[in-house]
Structure formats: structure tokens, C-alpha cells
Amino acid sequence: MSTGPLTPSAKVPANPQEGGSFILTLDCNESPGIVHAVAQYLLDHGCYIVDIKQFGDQLVRHFFMRVHFIAGVGGPSPEDLRQEFAPVAQQWGMNWRLEPQVRKxxxxxxxxxxxxxxxxxxxxxxxxxxxxxxxxxxxxxxxxxxxxxxxxxxxxxxxxxxxxxxxxxxxxxxxxxxxxxxxxxxxxxxxxxxxxxxxxxxxxxxxxxxxxxxxxxxxxxxxxxxxxxxxxxxxxxxxxxxxxxxxxxxxxxxxxxxxxxxxxxxxxxxxxxxxxxxxxxxxxxxxxxxxxxxxxxxxxx
CATH class of the missing domain: 3.40.50.170 (Formyl transferase, N-terminal domain)
Structure with missing residues (x-):
């Protein structure tokens, strides 16, 4: 799914390896706005969401999410993505991990x-x-x-x-x-x-x-x-x-x-x-x- 129009400088690569394919996994206490915050972060960095899975456990009020996304051609490195996502994760109290999809x-x-x-x-x-x-x-x-x-x-x-x-x-x-x-x-x-x-x-x-x-x-x-x-x-x-x-x-x-x-x-x-x-x-x-x-x-x- 896409979160909306890409930024003008971003371009979805025909080959995902050209721009880099990544997996972001996170969990935190349930609260309105988490999905929007993650999607906005990705949009701001010229990233395209390929697949997103999420689950809100109503019994313990905890939220879980996995996002597969592609960075635009010439986009940020994994280290840059992690560094710039850290404030978002801190704001929502997330346990999280961001890795290249091709990593073994x-x-x-x-x-x-x-x-x-x-x-x-x-x-x-x-x-x-x-x-x-x-x-x-x-x-x-x-x-x-x-x-x-x-x-x-x-x-x-x-x-x-x-x-x-x-x-x-x-x-x-x-x-x-x-x-x-x-x-x-x-x-x-x-x-x-x-x-x-x-x-x-x-x-x-x-x-x-x-x-x-x-x-x-x-x-x-x-x-x-x-x-x-x-x-x-x-x-x-x-x-x-x-x-x-x-x-x-x-x-x-x-x-x-x-x-x-x-x-x-x-x-x-x-x-x-x-x-x-x-x-x-x-x-x-x-x-x-x-x-x-x-x-x-x-x-x-």
C-alpha cells in the first residue's frame, strides 16, 4: 500500500535493489497516531511502502507492526534511516529494528x-x-x-x-x-x-x-x-x-x-x-x- 503521493524528489525504483529494500519491525504501547507517525516518516524520506502488517492486542493494549518499504533511488543508507527514525521511536516508546531486506x-x-x-x-x-x-x-x-x-x-x-x-x-x-x-x-x-x-x-x-x-x-x-x-x-x-x-x-x-x-x-x-x-x-x-x-x-x- 502507499501512504500517499511521493515527494517530488523521490522515485520508486523499477528494481527494488536500486534504491534499497528494508524491513522495519516495532512494538509499543497502543496509542492513536502510531501508524500515521511511521507512514509520515517514510513519506518524508521518499520511501514507498510495499507491505504493512499490524496488530493491536486489545487485552494488553500493545501494538505490533512490520513494514516492508523501498527507499527511492539514491535514497538514505540503513544507518541514516536508523538515526533519523530514532526520535520517532523514542517519542512513542518503541522497541524496534530496521534492517535491509536482503540481509541474511x-x-x-x-x-x-x-x-x-x-x-x-x-x-x-x-x-x-x-x-x-x-x-x-x-x-x-x-x-x-x-x-x-x-x-x-x-x-x-x-x-x-x-x-x-x-x-x-x-x-x-x-x-x-x-x-x-x-x-x-x-x-x-x-x-x-x-x-x-x-x-x-x-x-x-x-x-x-x-x-x-x-x-x-x-x-x-x-x-x-x-x-x-x-x-x-x-x-x-x-x-x-x-x-x-x-x-x-x-x-x-x-x-x-x-x-x-x-x-x-x-x-x-x-x-x-x-x-x-x-x-x-x-x-x-x-x-x-x-x-x-x-x-x-x-x-x-
Whole structure:
């Protein structure tokens, strides 16, 4: 949508890359005039709104917004846009982020023995389907080294035992800093992170749990589902916090099953749901579509 006529000096580029395509994500206390303030700022800077998503949560009186916009040819740089938007954000008490649309999120994938989610992420990142750069893969097993090496990505084997866990997590944080990791993705990484590590990675770590949370938490959820005779199995991608499988939910997928499915059958069909839920969560995070709101998420799609 357009907010109105462009300023005379602005020109919408035929190719968005000529002028620069950006994503602005924000949230703040609800108040009249927020949308107008953002649209006026963009208009004043010769920017064209391509897509806008917004949500006002009436229960908590909080406002969420994501704007995809294009700067005119020869328009301001990302740094200029951020600097000049800062007073608007301060006036309305906004939490906000402004990034180029083409920017790729730097992610580190962690995995144990099950490699289906890792393989899916590697493929989608390699083909450009996901706007991410997988800068490293960490595992407590050597199982997937050859696969990761084939993709030309650094593989780090960090074994974990109760005695070595503090040192292993310290090594992990060193890698996060070394590779300038922006998002850690637990792609069936079957180790429980410490409270200290989850605190450091708050809002920057996504886990895939192989059940439709809040049902069947913890170990062997497909076996728990079989024991209960479920008619659907699912997977849940969520941000990691100190409570096991309790973090804010981002994406979920379900698959219909029936009484003929054994626990092994449920594990097999559930892999598709896991890959899809995790892919969606990583994509939406990288595209700036997720805003945390307490123990919930707002996903502006």
C-alpha cells in the first residue's frame, strides 16, 4: 500500500535493489497516531511502502507492526534511516529494528543423532529459500560431519557429559561470539541447556520439539502419544527459555494418524512436521516477522 503521493524528489525504483529494500519491525504501547507517525516518516524520506502488517492486542493494549518499504533511488543508507527514525521511536516508546531486506541472518545449527531437520535447513539455506547463512554446525556426536563438510560449513564436535557440560557450554558461547551468530537453531539437539545459557541466548535460540506442545513434553513424546491413542501428531518450534519445552511458541504443524500407527510409524511421519515447523520459525525470525510479547509471540505474516 502507499501512504500517499511521493515527494517530488523521490522515485520508486523499477528494481527494488536500486534504491534499497528494508524491513522495519516495532512494538509499543497502543496509542492513536502510531501508524500515521511511521507512514509520515517514510513519506518524508521518499520511501514507498510495499507491505504493512499490524496488530493491536486489545487485552494488553500493545501494538505490533512490520513494514516492508523501498527507499527511492539514491535514497538514505540503513544507518541514516536508523538515526533519523530514532526520535520517532523514542517519542512513542518503541522497541524496534530496521534492517535491509536482503540481509541474511547468521545462524548456528545444533544437532544430535537425528539429521532430518539439519538436512532440511542446509538444503533450504543453500538454495536461497531461507534468508539465512549457516555459519557453523555444532553436535555432541560425529554422525553428521560428512554431510556438513559437503556443504562447506564448519563442523564442531562438542561432546557433553554431566561433568563436561559447563565447559561444553562455554565452548559453545565462544563459537557464538567467534562466528558472530545471531540465531542458534536446535535442530533435534537432545541436550537440555543450562539456565545460564538460555538466559544468554534469550530471544536468539529456537528449538524444535517433536510434539504439539503443551502436550507430551520431555523425552519420547511420540511414544507418549502412542500410549494415549492420539489421532494427530505434531511438532512445535519455540524460543528456548529456562523451562523445558515451555518457551514462547512460534510455529506448529500437525499430521493425521490413526490406531494402525506404531510408535516407529509416528516417529517417521512426525519428521515432516518437525522440518516444516522449524523451517517456518527460522524463516519468520530471519524476516523480522516475530515479536515477543511476554510468553507469547506475535507473528506478522
Amino acid at each position: 541472518e547468521r545462524i548456528m545449527v545444533m544437532v544430535s543423532k537425528f539429521g532430518h531437520c539439519l538436512n532440511d535447513l542446509l538444503f533450504r539455506a543453500r538454495t536461497g529459500e531461507l534468508p539465512v547463512e549457516i555459519v557453523a554446525v555444532v553436535s555432541n556426536h560425529e554422525t553428521h560431519r560428512d554431510l556438513v563438510d559437503w556443504h562447506g560449513i564448519p563442523f564442531h564436535h562438542i561432546p557433553v557429559t554431566p561433568e563436561t557440560k559447563p565447559a561444553a557450554e562455554a565452548e559453545l558461547l565462544t563459537l557464538v561470539e567467534e562466528y558472530k551468530v545471531e540465531l542458534v537453531v536446535l535442530a533435534r539437539y537432545m541436550q537440555v541447556l543450562s539456565d545460564n545459557l538460555t538466559s544468554v541466548l534469550s530471544g536468539r535460540a529456537i528449538n524444535i520439539h517433536h510434539s504439539f506442545l503443551p502436550s507430551f513434553k520431555g523425552a519420547k513424546p511420540y511414544h507418549q502419544a502412542y500410549d494415549r491413542g492420539v489421532k494427530t501428531v505434531g511438532a512445535t518450534a519455540h524460543y528456548v527459555n529456562a523451562e523445558l519445552d515451555e518457551g514462547p511458541i512460534i510455529a506448529q504443524q500437525v499430521i493425521d494418524v490413526d490406531h494402525t500407527f506404531s510408535p516407529a510409524d509416528l516417529v517417521a511421519v512426525g519428521k515432516d512436521a518437525e522440518c516444516k515447523a522449524l523451517t517456518n520459525a527460522v524463516r519468520w525470525h530471519a524476516e523480522g516477522r516475530i515479536i515477543l510479547s511476554g510468553n507469547r509471540t506475535v507473528v506478522l505474516r
